[in-house]
Amino acid sequence: xxxxxxxxxxxxxxxxxxxxxxxxxxxxxxxxxxxxxxxxxxxxxxxxxxxxxxxxxxxxxxxxxxxxxxxxxxxxxxxxxxxxxxxxxxxxxxxxxxxxxxxxxxxxxxxxxxxxxxxxxxxxxxxxxxxxxxxxxxxxxxxxxxxxxxxxxxxxxxxxxxxxxxxxxxxxxxxxxxxxxxxxxxxxxxxxxxxxxxxxxxxx
Amino acid sequence: xxxxxxxxxxxxxxxxxxxxxxxxxxxxxxxxxxxxxxxxxxxxxxxxxxxxxxxxxxxxxxxxxxxxxxxxxxxxxxxxxxxxxxxxxxxxxxxxxxxxxxxxxxxxxxxxxxxxxxxxxxxxxxxxxxxxxxxxxxxxxxxxxxxxxxxxxxxxxxxxxxxxxxxxxxxxxxxx
Numbered sequence: 001x002x003x004x005x006x007x008x009x010x011x012x013x014x015x016x017x018x019x020x021x022x023x024x025x026x027x028x029x030x031x032x033x034x035x036x037x038x039x040x041x042x043x044x045x046x047x048x049x050x051x052x053x054x055x056x057x058x059x060x061x062x063x064x065x066x067x068x069x070x071x072x073x074x075x076x077x078x079x080x081x082x083x084x085x086x087x088x089x090x091x092x093x094x095x096x097x098x099x100x101x102x103x104x105x106x107x108x109x110x111x112x113x114x115x116x117x118x119x120x121x122x123x124x125x126x127x128x129x130x131x132x133x134x135x136x137x138x139x140x141x142x143x144x145x146x147x148x149x150x151x152x153x154x155x156x157x158x159x160x161x162x163x164x165x166x167x168x169x170x171x172x173x174x175x176x177x178x179x180x181x182x183x184x185x186x187x188x189x190x191x192x193x194x195x196x197x198x199x200x201x202x203x204x
Numbered sequence: 205x206x207x208x209x210x211x212x213x214x215x216x217x218x219x220x221x222x223x224x225x226x227x228x229x230x231x232x233x234x235x236x237x238x239x240x241x242x243x244x245x246x247x248x249x250x251x252x253x254x255x256x257x258x259x260x261x262x263x264x265x266x267x268x269x270x271x272x273x274x275x276x277x278x279x280x281x282x283x284x285x286x287x288x289x290x291x292x293x294x295x296x297x298x299x300x301x302x303x304x305x306x307x308x309x310x311x312x313x314x315x316x317x318x319x320x321x322x323x324x325x326x327x328x329x330x331x332x333x334x335x336x337x338x339x340x341x342x343x344x345x346x347x348x349x350x351x352x353x354x355x356x357x358x359x360x361x362x363x364x365x366x367x368x369x370x371x372x373x374x375x376x377x378x379x380x
Contacts, residue, residue: 119240
């Protein structure tokens with residue numbers, strides 16, 4: 001495209017000795033046509049206007065182009081997935097419950113200091129983590145699931161499995177559809193890991 | 205899901221907190237400032253678990269305040285699309301129901317509730333299957349899937365669905 005426009009501009013420059021204004025305007029028009037959605041509107045308006053309008057249209061378009069590029073860039077940064085940059089470790093609810101419980105035990109000592117208040121989200125987080133940790137031996141859950149990591153299952157997927165604790169491979173596939181894409185992983189391997197996981201469950 | 209994450213923050217400290225307890229003061233101020241906050245990027249900061257390091261302080265021009273870069277570890281709670289959560293129903297109405305998973309609110313619209321469940325108004329509004337075997341009402345526990353999140357300055361709000369295989373009520377408060 002850029003080659004084309006360059007050649008067009010050159011042509012304009014060569015022929016444009018007699019009528020430079022219109023040729024330069026043509027050159028601009030070619031530039032507009034590169035800009036996608038604005039193309040039709042922009043190429044139409046110079047046709048309808050006189051020479052004076054050409055340059056105005058051109059300037060206006062440049063402004064519009066500038067805006068367009070900025071708007072087209074904006075959505076991109078907001079799109080990226082929830083993946084945190086680095087230094088991040090997914091925690092299963094049982095692990096989180098363990099950490100938060102230890103903090104709360106310390107808080108009891110600290111609570112004599114009235115300036116330190118335990119925020120609502122801490123209590124809610126702890127309550128949630130506790131109610132969702134279904135394992136009698138949370139420390140072995142990680143080991144059991146780590147076995148699956150060898151089959152390309154990501155950390156966050158392992159955590160979802162660990163939290164939901166599905167009973168069958170079908171259930172795991174339904175809850176975490178991305179597992180279907182793992183070629184090396186088959187339902188037997190998954191089922192084995194899930195039955196291991198079930199053994200660690202707290203008897204209800 | 206909970207995450208353990210290392211974050212950095214520039215802490216401004218008034219000179220009156222300087223001295224032997226500077227580090228303690230800095231840490232308690234950090235806890236006061238960040239715990240319970242919510243950001244779109246990291247979710248709810250549930251608790252600070254440790255300090256990685258505290259950088260050299262920099263005196264602010266014109267004031268006595270000193271800014272310290274502090275690296276700290278914390279536990280955050282952040283729901284994401286496709287995650288499976290077990291949540292407690294907090295309110296039921298004809299539009300759907302609200303549920304809570306930790307600090308996060310989740311709304312499940314009636315379009316995302318299985319078609320065989322009908323809204324029943326009354327003292328305890330609920331969604332019930334035609335044979336009455338399954339009931340969703342306040343305090344029911346449901347397993348749901350997050351399909352969308354909206355992040356505010358102070359809270360995260362999610363849209364969930366139970367219209368999928370292996371989703372729905374886990375336990376019913378009336379039967380327990």
